[in-house]
Structure formats: structure tokens, C-alpha cells
Amino acid sequence: MTAGRLGVVAPFWLDRPDTEAVDIAVAARRHGYRRMWIGEMATFDAFALATAIGIRAPGLRLTVGPLAVGVRTPVAFALGVTSVATLTGAEVGLALGASSPAIVSGWHDRPYAKAAPRMREAVDVLRALFAGEPAHFDGEHIRTHGFRLRTPAPRTAITVAAFGANMTRVAAGHADEVVLNLVSPEQVAETRAVVDTRARQLGRRPPGLAVWVSAALDPGPATIMQLASQIAVYLKPPGYGEMFVRLGFGDLVERARGGEPRASLAGAIPLELLQSVGAIGTRDQVEAAVESYLAAGADHVGIVPATADDPAGARVLAALRTYTEELAP
Numbered sequence: 001m002t003a004g005r006l007g008v009v010a011p012f013w014l015d016r017p018d019t020e021a022v023d024i025a026v027a028a029r030r031h032g033y034r035r036m037w038i039g040e041m042a043t044f045d046a047f048a049l050a051t052a053i054g055i056r057a058p059g060l061r062l063t064v065g066p067l068a069v070g071v072r073t074p075v076a077f078a079l080g081v082t083s084v085a086t087l088t089g090a091e092v093g094l095a096l097g098a099s100s101p102a103i104v105s106g107w108h109d110r111p112y113a114k115a116a117p118r119m120r121e122a123v124d125v126l127r128a129l130f131a132g133e134p135a136h137f138d139g140e141h142i143r144t145h146g147f148r149l150r151t152p153a154p155r156t157a158i159t160v161a162a163f164g165a166n167m168t169r170v171a172a173g174h175a176d177e178v179v180l181n182l183v184s185p186e187q188v189a190e191t192r193a194v195v196d197t198r199a200r201q202l203g204r205r206p207p208g209l210a211v212w213v214s215a216a217l218d219p220g221p222a223t224i225m226q227l228a229s230q231i232a233v234y235l236k237p238p239g240y241g242e243m244f245v246r247l248g249f250g251d252l253v254e255r256a257r258g259g260e261p262r263a264s265l266a267g268a269i270p271l272e273l274l275q276s277v278g279a280i281g282t283r284d285q286v287e288a289a290v291e292s293y294l295a296a297g298a299d300h301v302g303i304v305p306a307t308a309d310d311p312a313g314a315r316v317l318a319a320l321r322t323y324t325e326e327l328a329p
Helices: 020-030 046-056 074-088 101-107 115-130 165-174 185-201 221-234 240-246 250-257 262-268 271-276 283-295 311-327
Strands: 006-010 035-038 061-068 092-097 136-138 143-145 158-161 177-181 208-217 278-281 300-305
Touching (some): 006 020, 006 311, 020 046, 035 046, 046 061, 092 177, 115 158, 115 165, 158 165, 165 177, 185 283, 208 283, 208 311, 221 271, 240 250, 250 262, 271 278, 300 311
Parallel strands (some): 092 158, 158 177, 177 208
Antiparallel strands (some): 136 143
16 A cells, blocks of 8 residues: 555534644645545635645645535536636646535525436536536536636546445446545445446446545544544434444434434444544554555545544544555555
């Protein structure tokens, strides 16, 4: 394994300052990481944050997203990517996903239904725009005419966040890369098999597979609660809930779907659940967990550093960087 197979994800922990994302990027660059994922929640516009990171931590390859495919238009995505690339000089990729009804419809007043066919159309339009072609597309969900990028970016990699069956099929057939978040190594192996089979059926090379993995070195109580609060959000949704049931935590899923508050659920989440979908514990345990994701078929692991007891994730990022150097040929 080489260091290039590990990247860093900018997390948005509710108990930490919003600007910590930039500090994490600086720490990642200092420790030699080459890739940074920049998502979007209730803090910064992702393209603005990516620009700040590209200026403060030059040399990182930036992947913006996953961003909700139903919120921005393909033209807006293309403008965002090329703006960051031009202003920072960084290599910039784009990741798209379905997000959730609460964000797409609740926050942004956009339709959430038909996310998979919308994704397929969006990727097709983006391929043309990044190649410098004028937009002329009349799809079922997307229609655009006349726009053309002044600065084409034909090598822009497009990643699709896939969890459900429909989106996974779209990703296998259209994306350069598939990304999963907060899953077990077993889920990675299952997705790897589905993506590879579907891609070969379509006569294309299977896309790469990336996975985001929360990581914490020798976590204290504050870090455990930080991670548990994140997991509590994922116990209820379809797909994630079933995965946790298979992992042996069906009682927590039942409580979440019964309406138990997030704070109460977080306090009931055991360390074993966190470790089943993360790289958490001693250095040996963290290293073994990362290896398990790579062995399951991930081509790239995006480290989501817990920072409650480890500002900017500096300790865990340093430990894993040293680990990859030791294993590099």
C-alpha cells in the first residue's frame, strides 16, 4: 500500500469550530497526504471552502462533494469546479450524490424524487461541459442550452456517492469513481462486486471505489461522543439501518425508527458499533481497520479525522501517514 491510497475528508463536527476544516487541510498537507475531500453541510459553500483550502494548503488534489445532484444545475457544478481550479491551481474533481429529502426539498425547495435518473443526465451534461462543448441537452429531468465553459477541464473526475441499488447502477455505468460513507468493510466488498459486475455488463472498465472512514487514535470520552453523535443520525435511514441490523445492532435501529431522540441514541451507542464502521482505537487497531477496507476492495480510503481530543486530527493523520510510508515499496 502506498500513501496515495489514503486521503483526508474535511469533517463538519457540530462540536468544533467551522474553520477547523481548513486547519485539517493544512495538517493533511503537512503530513504528505495528496487528496482532500470537501463536502457541504450547514457551514460553508463547498466551492468557497475548496478555494480557501487550495490557497492555504497548495498541492492537494481536491474533490468537491458529494454535493446534492438535485440542488445545483450542471452549469453551476461546472462553474464551481473550474473556478476553484483556476483560482487555486489545484487539480479538482467533483463528487455528486442524492443527499436526503430534508436537505434537497426541505432546505432548498427542490424535488428529491428520481435522483438516480437525474444523476445519469447530470453526469452526461457535465462530461460535455468539461470537454468544452456548448450545452444542448433536453432530458427528462435536466434541460440546458447555450452555456459553454471558457476554460474547459476535460480531465475532471466525476465521483458518484452510491448506497442504494439504483444509484449504484448509475455509478457503475457512468462515474469515474464510486464513494461510500460510514459503511463496514463487508458493505464495501458487496458494493465492489455489484459495481464490477454492472460495469462489465455495460462493457466499460469498472470505476474506482473510495470509502470515507472515521478515524480516531486512542479516543477519549469526548471523541467517542463526537463519533456516536454522527452515527446516531444514520441509524434510522433505509439502507444504513439494515446494515446496522446485519452488524448486530438491530435494537438501536428499532429505537431510532421508533422516534428516540438523537442525543439519547448517541449515549447508547457502544464502542463496538463505532469500530464496525470506522478506524478507531490503538494505532494497531486503526491500521488494521484501514487495511480491512483496502482488502475489501476499496481503491482509496478517505480518512475522516475525529478532532474532539485531537485538534485538526493531527495525531491520527500523522500515525497513518507514518504507516503508509512504512508499507510503501
